[in-house]
Amino acid sequence: MTVLLVIDTFGIDSEQAIVADNNFLAIDKLRQTITQHLKDCDEELLRVRFKSQALYERFKDFEGLDNVLPTLRLLPRLVYRDQVNEVLPDWLSNEMIIQLNLLSRHEGQVLGSTLLDNIILTCGRDLLAKDYLDFTNALIKQDNAFWKLLAVSEVKERFYEHFRFSFDFSEELATAFLEKIVGNPSIDAFLDLLAYEQHQDLLRRKFAELHLHISLPPKSLPSILLSAPLLELMEEDARELPSKCISALEELARKVEKKQAKPSDVSDVIIAPWPTLLNKLVELIKRNGILISTELVEQLECFNSKKACQLAEAFKKQVDLTLLSPLSNDATTDDVLRWSERYFELVRQQFLHKQALNETLNVSFSKWLVKQSARVTRSGADWRQFSKRVESFLQQGYLVVVCVVDALSALNQDLLLESAKQIEHLDLKSEILFAPLPTLTEVGKMAIVTGKPSSQLPSDQESAIRQSYQAYLPKENSLKVIKSWKSSASEHIVEETNLVVFFENRIDERLHDCVDFSKHRKDVAPILKQVMASIDNWKKDACYMNREVAFLITADHGMTVVQANYQGEVLGEVKERVFKRKNMPNDDIEGFEFIQQDTNYGYLVPTARVGLNDSAGLTHGGLTPEEVLVPFVTLTSRQPEAITTPLELTVLNNKCQRLGDKTWRLSVELFASVAVKNVEIKLESPLNGEESIMALDVSSYQRLFLDFSSSSEQIGLTDITIHLKYDRDGAHEINTKQFSCVFPESLIEKDATTQGFEDMFN
Structure with a gap:
């Protein structure tokens, strides 16, 4: 009742x-x-x-x-409140509770630590996952109810916190990512575009590092978004990227065969386990097994791909079978340089792990070097080649900056290249030279700069340099010699300067105080970073003066990790790790080689890693590969390339001139082989810019500035699509052409003051 x-x-x-x-x-x-x-x-x-x-x-x-x-x-709010036994936030309406299906989802679930986390996790258990890929997979599965929830400020703040601490996003990246997904009608399309442009950006950077002039389409997403963890990109969604990788792979294979690139460079363009790319890799390796490297094996092992892992296992077996052997006495100079790459990889790891090295390898190098000194002199890796390269750049009108980093071994060339790659918009070339013997500062420093033995030079460094390059130093200010790292940061190049010589001595000064190789590496890295900061400033000076510039970085000698102390008799004046004496010993001395330096004296040099100073763990003066072989890195400004269209539109300089934030200018020239009128030039999105000309007569030229902008920052070698529309002979024609253009970085930060300063140079 x-x-x-x-x-x-x-x-x-x-x-x-x-x-x-x-x-x-x-x-x-x-x-x-x-x-x-x-x-x-x-x-x-x-x-x-x-x-x-x-x-x-x-x-x-x-x-x-x-x-x-x-x-x-x-009412849903009352029912849900009773279920969770908590006070509900005002934004959680009855309608939202129903749309999110919270009443049924909540039953029996133990989720997050807070009510807000519980609400989010009922939409998807991986929405707050610490794994970025799990999170994005959960994000794709969400319906409209979740996107309405995400629009709530408190929820947005929770995801911002999640991005910052779970994914280690910067504040800028977390904000940009959140802005993109909130209210996005198609999260699938956004994540697909992000994955594509991340791989495109990765490939762009790899192409720049490897000096592969393969252009890529412009990007449409902000650069900050591309720094998010790399998303997986299937080949069917990768558009033209697999074919670009294949082109790069083929070019690198040719360069490796010609000894213009390292086999390890191949791994840099295998950016994803795309089937067509892996098939091409297998095809090229069947033709030339030298393309296999430890780096390639490690890269393939990183992919979540059965085929990539199978290839890695197969290649690894081949790498393991290739053991480093001592040098033969009749090895060519090129053979020795290739051998040294593997030698350095081996000893670097052994030094870092403080393992004792078998002397067989370095002694085989020392003996080869003494017997084949004439072969080294005739090779392109002799130390005299450095001064020839300096003179060649001077002849071509370059502003030449020489940086001699005392005691920088080719063993640390990886650190030098890592620092050098931070200097943008310069072509990088890496080589190895044989240093002057014996490997002492007093012997090598001025010899490598001038190309002449130190004994034939004036004692004053500046006089010696002027004497060697006098044809290119007509004025007092044509030469600038910088002897201190302290002043290098404040030194600027003037208009009359043709040659700058900078001596960086700190590595050598700290060498003897290093207790082990690991400490030495930690000393080298920041010093090289400061050298690159000076180079970057001098690059800007050259840019302001509209000068082509070449930076040549090398060392006078390297270093050796001492494994034992010499216990024999004193054989002459101790100079680092050698004995200086007036004449050659009457009999051969085991473990030493005599190097005649002048008619008046020479040096007894050890072939093994023995020290003459009990306190020195690291020193120089001997004949080990890490002492004799030094880096030779060249950074040069790029040369302009003219690109034409059917209307014969010529880009006068493929380096864009930056006008302002996300705004650029190109200087172009039109040539009309027939009379045309109503000419329209328009850039394709995401670049925005257009120009028009009323008419051009037969065989006439027209130069103009083409200004354009983009909603996203553009940097590096980029494809630009241009549409040319015009009328001729009663017909309307449209030509669509693509060319490559270099987008420079801003030289100074943009704010109200500095923008006006930079505009003075535009």
Whole structure:
């Protein structure tokens, strides 16, 4: 005889009940049923559910009658509050609770530590995952209800915190990523575009590092988004990128065969396990097994691909079979340089792990060097080649900057290249030279700069340099010699300067205080970074003066990790790791080689890693590969390339001139072989810019500035698509052409003051 009326406008009541129907006859029948139930003595509860307030109004008169319980109004907020036993935030409306299906999802689940986390995780358990790929996979599966939830400021703040601490996003990246996904109608399309442009950006950087002049399309997403963790990109979504990688792979294979590139460079263009790319890799390796390297094996092992892992296992077996052997006495200079690459990889790891080295390898090098000194002199890796390269750049009108880093071994060339690659918009070339013997500062420093033995030079460094390059130093200011790293940062190049020589001595000064090779490496890295900072400043000086510039970086000698102390008799004046004496010994001395320096004196040089100073763990003066072989890195400004279109549109300089933030200018020239009119030049999105010309006569030229902009920052070698529209002979024609252009970085930070300063040079 008891009746309970339930108003459930959200459809959340799961109890057994009679559901009221909005029908006249049904309403009348239900009223009779309620009235009869109240008259009966049956103690069973009659539960009546109303789906709308209007329908309930037809039965409202039953309220207050005996045995009619107070009307129950079911609201999602009240039900969910009882479930979670927490105060609900104001933004969590009844409608949102229904849309997110929180009432049914909550049951039996133990999720996050807070109510907000619980709400988010009911939408997807991996939405707060610490793994970035798990998060993006969960994001793709969300429906409209989640995107409405994400629009709530408190929820956005929670995801911002999640991005910052779970994925280690910077503030700028977290904000940019959140802005992109909030309210995005197609998150799939955004993540696909992000994955594509991340791989495109990765490839762009690899091409620049490897000096591969293969252009790529312009990017449309902000650069900061591309720094997010790399998303997986399937080949069918990669557009032209697999074919670009294959082109790069083929070019690198040719360069490796010609000894113009290292086999390890091949791994840099295998950016994804795309089937066509892996097939091409296998094809090239079948023709030339030298392309296999440890770096390639490691790169393939990183991919979540069965085929890539199978190839890695196969290649690894071949790498393991290739053991480094001592040098033969009749090895060519090129053979020795190739051998040294593997030698340095080996000993670098052994030095870092403080392992004792077998002397067989370095002694074989020392003996080869003494016997084949004439072969080295005739080779392109002799130390005299450095000064020839300096003179060649001077002849071509370059501003030449020579940086001699004392005691920088080719063993640390990886650190030098890592630092040098930070200097943008310069071509980088890396080589190895044989240093002057013996490997002492007093012997090598001025010899390598001038190309002449130190004994034939004036004692004054500046005089010696002027004497060697006098044809290119007509004025006092034509030469600048910088002897201190402290002053290098503040030194600027003037208009008359043709040659700058910078001596960086700190590595040599700190060498003897290093307790081990690891400490030495930690000393070298920041010093090289400071050298590159000076180079970057001098590059800007050259740019302001509109000068082509060449930076030549090398060393006078390297270093050796001492493994034992010499216990024999003193054989002459001790100079680092050699004995200086007036004449050659009458008999050969085991473990030493005599190097005649002048008619008046020479040096006894050890072939093994023995020291003459008990306290020195690292020193120089001997004949080990890490002492004799030094880096030779060249950084040069790029040469302009003219690109034409069918209308013979010529880009006068493929380096864009930066006008302002995300704004550039190109100087172009049009040549009309026939009379044309109504000429329109328009750049294709995401670049925005256009120019027009009323008419051009037959065989006439027209030069103009083409200004354009982009919503995203553009840097590096980039494809630009241009549309040419014009009328001729009563016909309207459209030509679409693509060319490559170099987008420079801003030389100074953009703010209200510095923008005006930079505009002075535009």
